[in-house]
Structures are given as structure tokens and as C-alpha cells.
Amino acid sequence: MKKISVIVSVYNEEKVLNDFYIETKNVLEQCCWDFEIIFVNDGSHDNSLALLNEIVNKDNKVKVISFSKNFGHEAAMIAGIDYSSGDGVVCMDADLQHPPELIPKIIEKFNEGYEVISMVRTKNQDAGLLKNITSTMFYKILNMMSPVKFENNASDFFAIASNAANVLKKEYRERMRFLRGYVQIIGFNKIVIEYEANDRRAGESKYSIKKLVNFSINALLSFSDLPLKLGIFSGLIVAIIGFILMIYTIYTKLVYNAPSGYATIIVVLCFMFSLMFIIIGIIGEYIAIIFAEIKNRPIYIIKETKNLKSIDESEE
């Protein structure tokens, strides 16, 4: 019998965990595949871990990985994938925005031979107008700048077969990750399923504006080198403007014997320096990514696991 691994990242989700578990388990029990639910506790400091321990004690299909601190949603999904043993893996949020009722449809697609299933939301009631607009803009800019084509409104709700999961387990161990991006570039037999995102069942969104901005910048820099080329483009344009200015200055000097312009010098200096600093800043961002890669620090640190063997043991 085939098995599906459901991976759930949990960060301070005490208000929704029980609902999530009950509803998801109900759906999974009616599926024709065996299942495991791997909760990844991403350094929660509310009652989430105690609740997870209660669940794991009464249900041996549930597994728990606990991080030593908050490493972020992407790291949590990676850890879940690392420890998954199913023939198919589904990543989901704990707040029930990703409807568990779609799991049978995902399994159906696996049975049809699809290996990468991107879930694309058609509607997100919960997100306000601002979040919806910025999210659409983000995908537009990303698609403009990156050679990779992203589904608009791709979410962290996706499913991959074990062969694709193995690729993520062994390759793509970058420090700055954008899992949605990997799902687009690894190839395999791909299909898109559209879904309507539910409202968050309870609690608040854990993605602050700051986290979202960082996340978007990382995604852009990891999947595009266009910003680096900005230096060449703007350098060329400034050189052309500079050349025209030079001819003009020589002309006015020779023909009208005009006095040299102090204001012009200041304007040109300000323009040149701001341009230079912007370009140095962009190069700096890429160097920061290289620096993070070279340090090779762990993507996540596990404090304890429940009902799970360590990866080394399970490989033996």
C-alpha cells in the first residue's frame, strides 16, 4: 500500500492544532493510501508542543519534529520533507487555509502519474486587499526578472512524489530557500490544481511585514541575476548622458565663453553617487547570500523528535 506524508509547519498554532488534526485525519482515513502526519514545531512558545505531544501519544501515525528555536516556515517544510517516508509528500499550513479535503484529489493525481502538484489559489478571502495586490505584484516582478516561470499565486501548499522529494532532500540545500521556486524548476511530471484558500481558522498570521519583505527580496535575488546587470545598464546610460553634457559644455565654453556651472556639478555628483551606492548595495546583497552559503550553517537544528527515527538510522 502506498503512503502519503502530510507535512505541517507549526509556529504558535495552539488555537488551530486540534481542529487541523481532527479534520485532516478524517480525510486521510477515507483515502486509499496509508498516511503519516509530520508536525514540525518551529520553536513555538505557546502551548503547541504540549498539544502535539498529546496527539502523538495517542496516534502512532503522527510524528513530531521540534526545532531548537524559530527557523522559519521554509526550514520547517524542508525538515518535514527530509524526514518523510511516503510515496507522496504534501506540505500544508496548520491554520486550515489549505483545505485538507483536497488531499484525495492530490492522491488521485499521484495515481495518474503526476509527480509535482502545484496548488494555486484562485481566491484568498483572508488576505486583505493590500496583501492580495502586493502578492500579485510580487509574482509579476519575479516573472519579469527571472528566467524561471512561476505560477501566479503559487502557495506553500504543494505536493511532490518521493522521487522529487529525494531531489529536495539531497540537492537544493541553499541557506536562502524559496521552496515554491524549487518546485517550478526541478522538472518531473507537473500539474496545477486550483483551490480557494479558506480563512485562517483562528490565531493570527505569523508572517509580519518585515518577514514578507525579506522573503520577497530573497526570492528575487535567489532566482534572478538581473539586479547585478543593473550596473552595466545604468553605467551605459549615464555614460551617454555624460558624453552629451561634455559636448554641450565644450560648445558653450567655446562659443559663449560661459562660466563653469557650480549647480551642474552638484547635480551630477549627487546623481552619480546615489547610483553608485545603489549598485554597491545590490552587489552587497548578493555577497551576503554567498557569505551565508559559505558559512554553511545548518538550515535547522532539531531539539527532539517524537515517534521518528533519526535520518541516519532510517537510512541503514
Ligand code: UDP
Ligand atoms: N510558520 C512557521 N514558522 C514561522 C512562521 C509561520 O512554521 O516562522 C507556519 C505557521 O504556523 C503556518 C504556516 O507557516 O502553519 C503559514 O503561516 P501563516 O498562516 O501565519 O502565514 P499566512 O497564511 O498568513 O501567509
Ligand code: MG
Ligand atoms: Mg495562513
